[in-house]
Amino acid sequence: MILRRETKQIHVGNVAVGGSSPVSVQSMTNTDTRDVAKTVAQIERLQDAGCEIIRVAVLDTDAAAAIRSIREKICIPLIADIHFDHRLAVAAMENGAQGIRINPGNLGGPEKLAKVVHAARAHRVPIRVGVNSGSIEKDLLKEFGYPSEDNPKSLIESALRNVRLLEEQGFSEIKISIKSSDTLTTISAYQQLSKLTDYPLHIGVTEAGGLIAGTVKSSVALGILLHQGIGDTFRISLTRDPVEEIRVGFELLRSLKIRERGPELISCPTCGRTQIDLFSIAEEVERYVQTMKKRLKVAVMGCVVNGPGEAKEADIGLAGGNGVGIIFKKGELYKKVKEEELLETFLNELKQLEEE
Numbered sequence: 001m002i003l004r005r006e007t008k009q010i011h012v013g014n015v016a017v018g019g020s021s022p023v024s025v026q027s028m029t030n031t032d033t034r035d036v037a038k039t040v041a042q043i044e045r046l047q048d049a050g051c052e053i054i055r056v057a058v059l060d061t062d063a064a065a066a067i068r069s070i071r072e073k074i075c076i077p078l079i080a081d082i083h084f085d086h087r088l089a090v091a092a093m094e095n096g097a098q099g100i101r102i103n104p105g106n107l108g109g110p111e112k113l114a115k116v117v118h119a120a121r122a123h124r125v126p127i128r129v130g131v132n133s134g135s136i137e138k139d140l141l142k143e144f145g146y147p148s149e150d151n152p153k154s155l156i157e158s159a160l161r162n163v164r165l166l167e168e169q170g171f172s173e174i175k176i177s178i179k180s181s182d183t184l185t186t187i188s189a190y191q192q193l194s195k196l197t198d199y200p201l202h203i204g205v206t207e208a209g210g211l212i213a214g215t216v217k218s219s220v221a222l223g224i225l226l227h228q229g230i231g232d233t234f235r236i237s238l239t240r241d242p243v244e245e246i247r248v249g250f251e252l253l254r255s256l257k258i259r260e261r262g263p264e265l266i267s268c269p270t271c272g273r274t275q276i277d278l279f280s281i282a283e284e285v286e287r288y289v290q291t292m293k294k295r296l297k298v299a300v301m302g303c304v305v306n307g308p309g310e311a312k313e314a315d316i317g318l319a320g321g322n323g324v325g326i327i328f329k330k331g332e333l334y335k336k337v338k339e340e341e342l343l344e345t346f347l348n349e350l351k352q353l354e355e356e
């Protein structure tokens, strides 16, 4: 059983982060934030996939102003991602951002930071101090070196320095991220940081890569951290449609038995016994189960000889034969249909199960 490390709880809109709240899954849009229609359309797809917090890049005052229209049309809390410009941070909050990601040390002095903190307090907005390996201050790099698996100190010190700047302003609605594109550095940095602070941690591997490499890197780093009880919210960063980030995120939580969402799909890799086009069927079934909310175990197996037995614990499954397919429930034969009717019949069965 995983014991979550105790952290302070903050709220991003109506989503609690830290404390005893569930580990939340978030993503970031890749649209131009000023294009409200496109950004909202992407957020709606992300919401459908289960995204719980969304971050948008705010590059100028038009983007900060667009937050107001975006917020009116979406259901999940919105975080504004800002670099350097305190005026954009203030404008984003005035327009309804429910969280901001900004590094206090980059704002150009305590007066500008005070304005941001004042707005954050007035709008009850938490601040994420988000440090990446590439954003560490020069003096810290000189003192501690570039962060590595054995010595992630510069990353940690940079985050703590930025946190202190907020604390000096009497502000403590903070969460922290310290991301590296290196898996092992990410793990050791968060492990060490978690011993030094009880602010909630946003975990992630930055610039993790495409679907396969990014999923593997993120799953290894975040999987190890979450298994050790470290991490209150996370984003899987992929060079891909952000909806995939959410799917990977929930599969990761499911595999650690931390949270579940929708059906679990198990499918066999196929072998010399497979006599149907299982890949196409599995793909269609996967597409369909992604739209389902009910928690079920669904199996797609290549053969009738071993399939149902191997997937005994599945609520429902299919197995291919020679010109036929069987649909089984809990490992027992339920229906036998012609191969060409197998997919359609199976999808109808899934639909019925969802409605039951």
Ligand code: SF4
Pocket (backbone or CB within 6 Å): 268, 269, 270, 271, 272, 273, 274, 301, 302, 303, 304, 305, 306, 307, 310
């Ligand atoms: S379920 Fe059948 S087809 Fe699939 S891997 Fe196992 S033995 Fe092979």
